[in-house]
Ligand code: SAM
């Protein structure tokens with residue numbers, strides 16, 4: 542079975558935000574005094590599992606758990622264990638995570654045990670003080686220990702860095718050398734205008750076309766067709782032998798090949814990261830024990846997946862393009 546949207550795109554990739562909470566407060570993602578959802582609004586782990594299962598039955602082959610910070614959700618490993626049975630049957634091809642790495646040292650071997658083969662770890666700087674500044678609360682040492690543990694457990698790690706003007710642009714080549722030196726791919730991401738933060742996003746926004754131009758002064762970048770199911774466009778870097786991906790929602794519209802939808806921890810389905818239209822799945826999920834209503838609500842929502850987003854960052858639009866934070870729908 543497959544889910545096909547109105548533009549003929551086959552939807553086989555689901556991202557699930559299992560919590561909106563986080564043990565960091567990255568400045569581009571959240572305000573320091575971020576207010577989280579009341580616990581009673583969250584789907585239980587059993588409900589999340591049921592949702593995932595229905596999506597897998599409807600053709601989802603790749604599932605990514607994200608957040609907030611997915612590994613701070615209480616008993617999250619229970620959900621991972623339950624979902625991983627679909628890996629065993631072959632119905633699901635891949636179960637992955639996007640994590641800030643803070644709890645990875647604790648969970649890495651259990652994740653590997655559940656069939657998690659690849660994870661993305663977000664890391665914007667290798668300088669402990671800058672790391673503390675950008676995450677407000679984070680400890681770089683713990684994240685590095687988490688990456689060590691994941692690699693030791695045989696999990697492939699990709700480093701995700703948000704490119705931030707005057708913060709880490711000069712450091713990106715160094716982070717890339719470090720990542721490639723450890724056998725990790727790296728992806729750089731443009732900041733997206735999602736949710737109110739304390740600063741001005743035009744001060745943070747760095748078009749990746751500029752970054753690429755700068756990198757090309759010192760490195761030989763060759764475009765390759767490599768795909769991981771996500772929106773990154775990859776190059777190989779001759780000098781390091783590694784791969785570098787660019788996620789450019791602002792400078793390059795990546796919507797035409799979009800195969801993804803996202804669910805929040807309250808069971809809201811977003812058909813596009815950059816649009817406000819959404820479908821409530823918690824109602825149909827709770828309305829009956831069978832999955833008929835839920836399945837119909839999903840079909841109806843996929844039937845109105847939009848063609849693309851309309852993110853803009855400029856000084857005239859002084860408001861975020863979408864009002865929810867990235868931590869609601871996950872990266
Ligand atoms: N807490 C986990 C983490 O940091 O990896 C998972 C959730 S986080 C919202 C997912 C990704 O979104 C991270 O790589 C983060 O850097 C990125 N992100 C958060 N806010 C963003 C924004 N406004 N623009 C671009 N990327 C953003």
Ligand code: SF4
Nearest residue numbers: 563565567570609641
């Ligand atoms: Fe937390 Fe990830 Fe947002 Fe940072 S980017 S505050 S780690 S959810």
